[in-house]
Amino acid sequence: MHPRILLADCDSYFVRCAMLADPEGAGKSDLVIVGGSASTRGVVTSASYGARKFGVHAGMPMGAAIRLCPKAVVVPVPGEMVSRKHHEVRAVLDEFSPVVEAASVDEFYLDMTGTEMLYHDEPLEATARRIQQAVMDRTGISISIGGATGRTLAKMAASVNKPFGVHIVPPGGEAEFMSRFELSDIPGVGPALAESLRRRGAIMVRDLVPIDLPTLVSWLGDSRAEWLYRLARGEDAGRVTTRRPQKSVSHERTFAQDVADPEELETRLMMLAVDTGASLRAEGLRARTVTVRVRYSDFTDKSAARTAPDPIESDRAIFTIARELLRGLLARRGGGVRLLGVGVSKLVGDEEEDLVLFDDTPGGPETERDRTLAQAADRLRGRFGKGALIPARIVKRSPKDGTRGRGGSQE
Incomplete structure (x- = not known):
């Protein structure tokens, strides 16, 4: 039995919460930026897809974001709505899987392994689309879902068809799926590691596949080399737990x-x-x-x-x-x-x-x-x-x- 793991990723979550909290203001605009004040050292927490087309992205200074998109509605993070919708989304997901893990305020892993009989052997993609629609209907939150045999692959799959998309990596198709990505797209590969690999000629995941493990260990050290070596070949052992220890x-x-x-x-x-x-x-x-x-x-x-x-x-x-x-x-x-x-x-x-x-x-x-x-x-x-x-x-x-x-x- 192959593991069946889904990652439900809320689309532009803080923006959507801001729209729900202020339906007559932010809720009526396609250009919404959530974050701190432009008059201080505020930064962008999230931007609507419309604002992103102007070059606005999370982490940039709010002043710069407004210069790029001057017609945007700028609102603070709607903390109460963010918390409320997190719990509402979680409650819907709990009805579909016995094991749900909140990875962050807007990401949830579901372990669907062994639920095939429960869903009458319907394809995992069909189940994912029913989950997606149920969350939208009952919470007003749009989610994109990725599915695979491991956590990291499921997370990467969720990014393929955003917003409100579903992408399932079939068992046996993991290596082919990974080959499309740059190494910097892998969660856990930060700018420093990506640059170190780039200097050695590895930019795409497929560039890493011909490199043997001892060579990779000499570059990165034991644990990081083995993790990346296996992931580049589609081998993802990440599983879902009901609660990850908070550090x-x-x-x-x-x-x-x-x-x-x-x-x-x-x-x-x-x-x-x-x-x-x-x-x-x-x-x-x-x-x-x-x-x-x-x-x-x-x-x-x-x-x-x-x-x-x-x-x-x-x-x-x-x-x-x-x-x-x-x-x-x-x-x-x-x-x-x-x-x-x-x-x-x-x-x-x-x-x-x-x-x-x-x-x-x-x-x-x-x-x-x-x-x-x-x-x-x-x-x-x-x-x-x-x-x-x-x-x-x-x-x-x-x-x-x-x-x-x-x-x-x-x-």
């Missing part, structure tokens, strides 16, 4: 103007600690390591981390550790800060730990009261909005800089 949670902000005042930076650090703590608790996790990242005005990045003997989850504990790390970074180098970030890693679930006595946390151990207060704050913000409960330090200073944020591991 980190982080939030960061790029400021409209460089910030040099240490007190102001600590206030903004507190905002990030609150966001990071909320994301951590939403996943039912605690963290052992806190990391602070600073990018200076000359684009130099510096970071510092601290690993504690016991995991934490409260905003207070995250902030107090992060503040000590930030002070250490600023003591080694002053000057304007362009970006500030807080991350947590070495995550564990609530069920894996008893009450933490974090004796060496700056400001004292994390207590049950800290956790109770943090969880109560989460409930209030969930019911009344993010601004329903804000730390007093943030309210007093209330910086208005038009910052833009980026969630870390959930992206």
Whole structure:
């Protein structure tokens, strides 16, 4: 029995969510750009297919995007709608497969292996089209679907007929399918690796096939060489799990103007600690390591981390550790800060730990009261909005800089 894996990829997801959130504005335009403000250092999160024809793409400065497409409707990321539609799409997919994995907010893997009798031996493409139509009818979200015997091939197949397309790689046709792509099209082959291979004469996947494994190992090292060697021949062992272990949670902000005042930076650090703590608790996790990242005005990045003997989850504990790390970074180098970030890693679930006595946390151990207060704050913000409960330090200073944020591991 061959594995049957589908990748459901939401088409221009953030744009579609923006259209659904604002049907009288963004919903009536073919030219929509989602992202930060052009008056600050905002960047494009996503662009409609119409705007993409003008050269607009994710990651470019919003100011440049507007110059390319001046008639576009520019809207911020509709966070509430993005979250709601993610769960709605997932609920539909769960009805078609016993194993569904959310790879990101807008990508879902389905393991259809062994469901042939359930669907009366209909072709996998026919099943995929029924899934596609069900998601559209019940959520308003367009998806493209790729199918193959492995995860990576399914992901690449989903990109072939976007938007609202289906492409299935038949068992035995994997190598032929891969031969059409450039190496840089493979998920996991970044610009540096692609350039390294290009210098050796390998641009297309088919250029790699004649190269033996020992030679590839001498170029790339053992693990990466074997992975690429097999994938170039259509051998993809990637499978679907109901939940992939989360490695980190982080939030960061790029400021409209460089910030040099240490007190102001600590206030903004507190905002990030609150966001990071909320994301951590939403996943039912605690963290052992806190990391602070600073990018200076000359684009130099510096970071510092601290690993504690016991995991934490409260905003207070995250902030107090992060503040000590930030002070250490600023003591080694002053000057304007362009970006500030807080991350947590070495995550564990609530069920894996008893009450933490974090004796060496700056400001004292994390207590049950800290956790109770943090969880109560989460409930209030969930019911009344993010601004329903804000730390007093943030309210007093209330910086208005038009910052833009980026969630870390959930992206």
